[in-house]
Amino acid sequence: MSVTDTYTPVPDTGGPAQPLISVRGLQKHFPIKGGILGRMQGKVQAVDGVSFEVKKGETLGIVGESGCGKSTTAKLLIGLIEKDKGEIIFDGHALGERLSLKDLRRGVQMVFQDSYATLNPRLTILDSVAFGARVQGLDDPDDLARKMMDRVGLDPNRFAHRYPHELSGGQRQRVNIARALAMSPRLVVLDEAVSALDKSVEAQVLNLLSDLREEFGLTYVFISHDLNVVRYISDRILVMYLGEVVEVAPVDSIWSEQAHPYTRSLFSAMPAMDPDERTEEPPLAGDPPNPINPPSGCRFHTRCRFASAVCKERAPNLAGLTRRGDHLVACHLYDAGSGHPKAGQGVPK
Amino acid sequence: MTKLVDIQNLNVCFKGKRTVHALNDVSLAMEQGETLALLGESGSGKSVTLKTLLGLLPPKRTQIDGKIAVNGIDVMSLRGKALQRYRGGEVSMVFQEPALALDPVYTVGHQIAEAVMRHKGVNKAEAMSTALDMLDRVRIPSANRRLHTYPHELSGGMRQRVMIALALACRPRLLLADEPTTALDATVQIQILLLLRELQKEFGMGVIFVTHDIGVAVEISERIAVMYAGQIIEEGTTREIIRDARHPYTRGLLAANLHDVARGERLNAIPGAPPALEVRPESCPFAPRCPVAMAECRAALPPVFHPSDRRRVACLRAAEPIAAE
Numbered sequence: 001m002s003v004t005d006t007y008t009p010v011p012d013t014g015g016p017a018q019p020l021i022s023v024r025g026l027q028k029h030f031p032i033k034g035g036i037l038g039r040m041q042g043k044v045q046a047v048d049g050v051s052f053e054v055k056k057g058e059t060l061g062i063v064g065e066s067g068c069g070k071s072t073t074a075k076l077l078i079g080l081i082e083k084d085k086g087e088i089i090f091d092g093h094a095l096g097e098r099l100s101l102k103d104l105r106r107g108v109q110m111v112f113q114d115s116y117a118t119l120n121p122r123l124t125i126l127d128s129v130a131f132g133a134r135v136q137g138l139d140d141p142d143d144l145a146r147k148m149m150d151r152v153g154l155d156p157n158r159f160a161h162r163y164p165h166e167l168s169g170g171q172r173q174r175v176n177i178a179r180a181l182a183m184s185p186r187l188v189v190l191d192e193a194v195s196a197l198d199k200s201v202e203a204q205v206l207n208l209l210s211d212l213r214e215e216f217g218l219t220y221v222f223i224s225h226d227l228n229v230v231r232y233i234s235d236r237i238l239v240m241y242l243g244e245v246v247e248v249a250p251v252d253s254i255w256s257e258q259a260h261p262y263t264r265s266l267f268s269a270m271p272a273m274d275p276d277e278r279t280e281e282p283p284l285a286g287d288p289p290n291p292i293n294p295p296s297g298c299r300f301h302t303r304c305r306f307a308s309a310v311c312k313e314r315a316p317n318l319a320g321l322t323r324r325g326d327h328l329v330a331c332h333l334y335d336a337g338s339g340h341p342k343a344g345q346g347v348p349k
Numbered sequence: 350m351t352k353l354v355d356i357q358n359l360n361v362c363f364k365g366k367r368t369v370h371a372l373n374d375v376s377l378a379m380e381q382g383e384t385l386a387l388l389g390e391s392g393s394g395k396s397v398t399l400k401t402l403l404g405l406l407p408p409k410r411t412q413i414d415g416k417i418a419v420n421g422i423d424v425m426s427l428r429g430k431a432l433q434r435y436r437g438g439e440v441s442m443v444f445q446e447p448a449l450a451l452d453p454v455y456t457v458g459h460q461i462a463e464a465v466m467r468h469k470g471v472n473k474a475e476a477m478s479t480a481l482d483m484l485d486r487v488r489i490p491s492a493n494r495r496l497h498t499y500p501h502e503l504s505g506g507m508r509q510r511v512m513i514a515l516a517l518a519c520r521p522r523l524l525l526a527d528e529p530t531t532a533l534d535a536t537v538q539i540q541i542l543l544l545l546r547e548l549q550k551e552f553g554m555g556v557i558f559v560t561h562d563i564g565v566a567v568e569i570s571e572r573i574a575v576m577y578a579g580q581i582i583e584e585g586t587t588r589e590i591i592r593d594a595r596h597p598y599t600r601g602l603l604a605a606n607l608h609d610v611a612r613g614e615r616l617n618a619i620p621g622a623p624p625a626l627e628v629r630p631e632s633c634p635f636a637p638r639c640p641v642a643m644a645e646c647r648a649a650l651p652p653v654f655h656p657s658d659r660r661r662v663a664c665l666r667a668a669e670p671i672a673a674e
Contacts (some may be wrong), residue, residue, distance in 0.1 A: 065534035198390035201620035271564030
């Protein structure tokens with residue numbers, strides 16, 4: 001019996017047109033407590049009003065700098081932390097209503113950045129991979145785990161009884177992928193899953209992820225700060241800044257034209273690969289602001305070259321570009337009625 | 350003119366529970382004012398090279414042989430006061446994690462001034478004004494106020510600027526930078542790279558910049574030396590390495606950068622993983638992963654091939670024309 005036969009995901013309920021996961025108005029604020037009385041002194045607005053959809057079989061890449069809420073979004077998606085507000089709908093079923101947390105985890109699994117910290121050091125590789133399947137009461141978890149290990153390129157006879165510290169970073173990340181897939185998920189959230197790996201190993205793991213996606217019909221949410229990697233693996237890219245979505249678009253569309261001023265800066269901050277075309281001018285000055293007290297209105301206005309009075313006052317809505325409806329951007333420059341002096345013109349070249 | 354750096358046949362071996370041959374027969378020369386990127390993956394010996402240059406490795410557990418001269422100074426023979434003068438005076442270092450490298454209990458101004466007083470023998474007031482000048486030069490806004498802040502009050506990018514100001518305060522001839530931008534966000538990373546480039550021009554110092562990111566190396570350096578398994582396997586100008594890489598490992602690294610790879614196209618990944626270095630490599634260390642390896646590659650260390658002046662490739666097949674892939 002091949003590994004594909006043991007792969008038994010929860011059945012598709014809504015047909016191909018229904019998004020696999022749909023997130024509406026997701027919000028998560030972390031309170032900061034301090035002082036002698038431990039009173040709340042402020043809150044980190046980690047994720048604020050985030051909405052997006054991931055279609056079946058699609059890979060959505062999420063990019064942004066540290067503190068932009070990428071990882072918090074990931075953790076909310078699989079219910080590792082509780083949301084404050086908003087809806088998470090998996091294949092038509094809203095989490096907390098028709099869908100329990102345990103059911104959600106059968107359909108959604110996650111691979112984390114730090115391959116060492118996310119494996120129990122006292123469990124063998126086999127036990128780690130079989131753990132989730134055992135909790136969910138699937139048939140013969142050990143056999144399933146061995147097949148999955150074999151599929152990700154770890155010979156079960158050599159690795160099954162080893163411990164995480166005996167493996168290299170690349171091998172450990174394969175274990176994490178096998179552990180996620182042992183649950184036969186339909187959606188895998190990969191949070192900086194290849195970022196800690198060396199370049200040559202990263203390419204191997206990316207090839208593996210592409211193969212698995214095809215073989216098991218997986219849907220990925222792929223979070224990374226490396227734009228080249230995100231472009232390679234994703235169908236659509238979502239850009240976050242300080243807890244908000246600033247732009248969502250198909251890869252080719254965003255690669256040829258970055259609509260939001262922040263996206264444009266982020267793309268031009270990529271180091272050149274040509275010694276004759278080195279960067280001469282940094283695209284942005286200073287560090288990203290603190291998400292504890294984010295700027296008012298459009299959160300990017302403090303660093304934006306095109307900011308005007310309206311940007312400080314009102315937050316822009318995420319809306320489609322006139323020419324391409326599937327390319328969404330949240331910027332007053334694209335909204336003819338926003339009151340920005342250059343409204344409706346888009347970002348100047 | 351004396352060479353800024355002249356390393357000859359350097360071997361570094363860590364003894365302890367297990368032996369690690371971290372550097373194997375490394376030779377490297379740099380002219381005054383050059384910027385060199387040491388490019389390689391984890392465990393390739395990049396950071397060990399920098400630490401050896403500063404004499405930072407624990408002497409009890411490290412066996413070092415070979416020759417290191419910086420500006421004509423024999424680094425291996427330095428002890429006590431002379432070593433203190435050399436560190437920070439002649440050569441200084443910027444580390445990857447400025448939050449760990451800076452002392453949390455002193456203000457940043459105090460830390461910079463302390464180094465200046467030690468090396469230049471000036472009084473506190475003069476040293477503080479040097480510190481202020483340095484904060485200005487690394488483009489820290491309202492430097493006067495920042496002088497009296499503690500490291501934890503600064504953002505990651507600002508801390509790295511302070512680290513650079515501290516390293517350059519005594520005008521070293523050589524700056525060692527160990528992945529100084531890896532922990533930073535992309536938009537901050539490019540700011541720090543451009544700052545280092547400017548300061549290098551301004552002060553005319555030499556820079557050795559350790560990185561695993563080819564794009565970063567391209568942005569910062571004139572020359573690149575690629576390391577693998579404790580050896581330098583290829584060296585040349587940045588242009589030569591990017592446009593005409595000869596070593597199969599360098600070519601694999603360039604491909605793995607995913608620049609200009611079509612979506613969904615299968616990646617030309619280098620199979621396997623780097624060797625463990627518990628024994629000193631006696632044959633080409635890359636041969637087990639190499640797509641073009643021959644029997645000879647597994648028999649002995651490859652000869653070093655010099656296609657042009659100051660360009661070298663440690664590969665048996667480097668002289669052959671590269672087959673179109």
